[in-house]
Amino acid sequence: MKIVTWNINGVRARIDVLVAWLKESQPDIVCLQEIKTMDEGFPRAEIEALGYHVETHGQKGFNGVALLSKLRPDEVNRGLPGNDSDEQSRFIEGVFSIEGGAIRVCSLYLPNGNPVETEKYPYKLSWMDRLNAFAQSRLALEEPLILAGDYNVIAEPHDCWDVKVWQNDALFQPRTRQAFRRLENLGFTDAVRATTDTTPLYTFWDYQAGCWPKNFGIRIDHLMLSPEAADKLISTNVEKHVRAWEKPSDHVPVAAEFNFAA
DNA sequence: ATGGTTGCATGGCAA
Numbered sequence: 001m002k003i004v005t006w007n008i009n010g011v012r013a014r015i016d017v018l019v020a021w022l023k024e025s026q027p028d029i030v031c032l033q034e035i036k037t038m039d040e041g042f043p044r045a046e047i048e049a050l051g052y053h054v055e056t057h058g059q060k061g062f063n064g065v066a067l068l069s070k071l072r073p074d075e076v077n078r079g080l081p082g083n084d085s086d087e088q089s090r091f092i093e094g095v096f097s098i099e100g101g102a103i104r105v106c107s108l109y110l111p112n113g114n115p116v117e118t119e120k121y122p123y124k125l126s127w128m129d130r131l132n133a134f135a136q137s138r139l140a141l142e143e144p145l146i147l148a149g150d151y152n153v154i155a156e157p158h159d160c161w162d163v164k165v166w167q168n169d170a171l172f173q174p175r176t177r178q179a180f181r182r183l184e185n186l187g188f189t190d191a192v193r194a195t196t197d198t199t200p201l202y203t204f205w206d207y208q209a210g211c212w213p214k215n216f217g218i219r220i221d222h223l224m225l226s227p228e229a230a231d232k233l234i235s236t237n238v239e240k241h242v243r244a245w246e247k248p249s250d251h252v253p254v255a256a257e258f259n260f261a262a
Numbered sequence: 263a264t265g266g267t268t269g270c271a272t273g274g275c276a277a
Contacts, residue, residue: 009277010269034277036270061270062277112277152277206277207267250268250277 001260003029005148007251011035015043031107031148035064059089065107082130099261108149113170128179144229153180159219189230191223191256232258
């Protein structure tokens with residue numbers, strides 16, 4: 001089973017790219033972020049025509065996440081628990097039946113947090129606290145759980161092209177990296193890091209200043225796996241070639257293959 | 263060189 005996370009950067013502007021990619025990549029489950037539309041505006045017909053179920057948690061203009069899946073989810077939960085007054089749409093969870101049980105797949109769009117001296121940074125840190133609490137509570141289920149998305153976290157120095165450029169950025173702050181590490185210390189595995197060597201492997205290249213041709217990228221899109229999911233991990237693939245397509249997102253799809261039987 | 267690009271929505275914000 002192929003599970004992919006992709007920050008699409010506007011699903012309505014990107015529908016042709018998304019359809020072309022779905023046909024090429026043939027994923028089983030897709031976690032989208034930054035759909036940048038309300039649920040009503042999501043171009044679901046084009047996706048459903050390819051045999052996918054569509055579940056969205058949209059927002060006008062900004063943010064928004066979605067799950068596309070060949071299997072119909074048995075259960076869908078919208079919003080990250082822990083703050084009922086949080087109106088930003090950044091989290092959706094789907095539960096899917098597989099042979100012998102269920103898997104849970106979450107599409108998350110973690111707050112960027114810049115500029116650090118504004119209220120945006122404490123919002124990021126509190127969101128990470130909520131994510132860690134959610135992850136910890138789900139671990140008790142002892143099920144395969146995949147927390148996939150745009151984490152807006154540069155976890156290690158080799159996950160960016162130049163540490164000096166990112167030193168003071170919210171994505172690389174010590175407290176940001178520490179909060180991400182808590183997820184690993186709970187027992188979650190970074191799927192890409194677990195299956196690749198130390199070669200720089202980026203998932204985002206800014207549109208500005210020729211970052212893509214210069215390979216000035218960062219790795220911020222992650223699939224974090226519970227022990228039961230990590231046990232079934234076969235391989236991962238950063239689908240970097242998609243960044244060179246016409247009208248690309250600034251992020252590329254990050255895929256993981258599992259030996260779950262549907 | 264204090265720039266540069268894109269999406270949403272149509273001015274300015276977020277990234």
